Amino acid sequence: MYERKIPLSLNCGLDLIGEVLYGKWKIRLLWFINEGYKRPSELQRKIPNASRRVLNMQLKELEEHELIAKKIYPVVPPKVEYSLTEFGETLIPVISVLGQWGDEHQERLRHLILKRLGNPPIE
Amino acid sequence: MYERKIPLSLNCGLDLIGEVLYGKWKIRLLWFINEGYKRPSELQRKIPNASRRVLNMQLKELEEHELIAKKIYPVVPPKVEYSLTEFGETLIPVISVLGQWGDEHQERLRHLILKRLGNPPIE
DNA sequence: TCAGATACGGATAAATTTTTCCCCTGTTGT
DNA sequence: ACAACAGGGGAAAAATTTATCCGTATCTGA
Numbered sequence: 001m002y003e004r005k006i007p008l009s010l011n012c013g014l015d016l017i018g019e020v021l022y023g024k025w026k027i028r029l030l031w032f033i034n035e036g037y038k039r040p041s042e043l044q045r046k047i048p049n050a051s052r053r054v055l056n057m058q059l060k061e062l063e064e065h066e067l068i069a070k071k072i073y074p075v076v077p078p079k080v081e082y083s084l085t086e087f088g089e090t091l092i093p094v095i096s097v098l099g100q101w102g103d104e105h106q107e108r109l110r111h112l113i114l115k116r117l118g119n120p121p122i123e
Numbered sequence: 124m125y126e127r128k129i130p131l132s133l134n135c136g137l138d139l140i141g142e143v144l145y146g147k148w149k150i151r152l153l154w155f156i157n158e159g160y161k162r163p164s165e166l167q168r169k170i171p172n173a174s175r176r177v178l179n180m181q182l183k184e185l186e187e188h189e190l191i192a193k194k195i196y197p198v199v200p201p202k203v204e205y206s207l208t209e210f211g212e213t214l215i216p217v218i219s220v221l222g223q224w225g226d227e228h229q230e231r232l233r234h235l236i237l238k239r240l241g242n243p244p245i246e
Numbered sequence: 247t248c249a250g251a252t253a254c255g256g257a258t259a260a261a262t263t264t265t266t267c268c269c270c271t272g273t274t275g276t
Numbered sequence: 277a278c279a280a281c282a283g284g285g286g287a288a289a290a291a292t293t294t295a296t297c298c299g300t301a302t303c304t305g306a
Contacts (some may be wrong), residue, residue, distance in 0.1 A: 005291065006264085007244045008236075009172055013225025014150055014218070016232040024294070027137055041252065049132060051295050056254070064239045065232075076302055077252040087231070090224070095137070097220045101213070102136025108210070109139040109188075113131075116187045121130045128261065129294085147264070164282070174265050179284075199272060200282035 017094075020065045023058045025050045027095055030084070033068060034092050038081040049123075067091060140217075143188045146181045148173045150218055153207070156191060157215055161204040172246075190214060 009015050021027060025047055032046050040059070044052055059082060062068045067088035073079040084092070102109065114120070132138050144150060148170055155169050163182070167175055182205065185191045190211035196202040207215070225232065237243070 002292070004240065004243045007172065007246050008240070009246055010233055010236065011246075013222040013227075013229060014154065015225070016229055016236070017221050017225035018150070019236050020232065022293095027141070031137065039252090040254095049130070052253095053255080053296080054294055057294090061239070065235050072253095077304085078254085078302080080253065087228075090228075094220055094224045097217055098140050099136040101217045102138070102140035104136075105210075105213075106136060106139055109143065110133055112188050113133065113139070113142050116184070117127065117131075120127045123130050123132050123134070125262070162282090163284095176266085176285080177264055180264090195283090200274085201272085201284085203283065 020062075020067065021091075023061065025055060026058050026062060027098070029055065029058060029062060030067065030088065030091060031095055031099075033082050034084055034089075038083060040080055040082075043082075062088075143185075143190065144214075146184065148178060149181050149185060150221070152178065152181060152185060153190065153211065153214060154218055154222075156205050157207055157212075161206060163203055163205075166205075185211075 008019070010019065028047055029043060032043055037043055037046055040055070043059075044050070044055060047055065059068065059070070063070050063082075066085055068082050069085050071081045071083070073081070131142070133142065151170055152166060155166055160166055160169055163178070166182075167173075167178055170178065182191065182193070186193050186205075189208055191205050192208050194204045194206070196204070
């Protein structure tokens with residue numbers, strides 16, 4: 001695994017939540033799992049822009065942070081299901097607040113973001 | 124400036140808020156500005172782990188996203204003060220929710236994060 | 247038998263972000 | 277005269293995160 005070279009700060013709550021939520025797709029993974037999309041292949045279809053590899057890596061991190069649980073069914077073809085842990089569920093209202101703010105201000109945000117970026121490739 | 128090569132997604136509120144809040148120090152900058160630390164040098168002292176350069180860059184992005192306003196006093200030695208815009212203020216409750224979650228679960232989080240990372244350099 | 251679905255993971259490359267280093271302006275204090 | 281502080285910013289290196297490409301398995305349906 002990658003070995004950090006720059007010191008980590010874990011002083012306040014913001015540092016801590018940042019540590020478990022940073023990662024391009026983590027919030028969306030939590031969200032979709034909460035909505036009932038449990039299997040890796042379902043999640044990959046919900047987030048087609050992400051490479052299969054990163055989703056697996058981020059799922060593993062979420063699991064190591066005890067936000068989700070992974071259940072492997074010993075069947076063939078393989079079947080895996082993720083679910084939120086109790087701890088992970090406490091994060092749902094938080095993510096919901098984030099999403100609401102974004103939704104409430106969508107137009108303004110979209111405009112500001114695009115303005116700042118010139119002509120970025122979208123979607 | 125850096126020119127994006129990977130497409131941006133701006134579909135849902137989560138994408139949008141992510142776009143303005145991602146950046147290692149942005150949330151903390153907003154927080155400290157809200158607490159009354161307005162001048163660049165004060166902010167740098169509050170966040171000594173960040174390089175001076177990045178703070179300036181992230182402040183500029185926050186400004187372009189209209190979350191903060193920059194006032195330059197034409198005096199010598201130079202004096203600059205940042206403040207939250209009305210728009211930026213709407214984000215404070217959101218950040219507060221993030222911080223609270225992190226605070227509530229600090230012990231568990233600290234433990235989980237350190238466990239996953241082996242022996243990371245801290246602070 | 248071959249294509250496709252399910253799932254996992256190593257190695258390497260590319261993209262992106264952050265740090266480091268050096269330089270600029272002008273005033274104040276020693 | 278010189279260091280320190282106030283505020284900036286360009287260029288390049290380093291750190292970190294994501295993407296791409298490949299290879300592992302077993303079973304099902306055409």
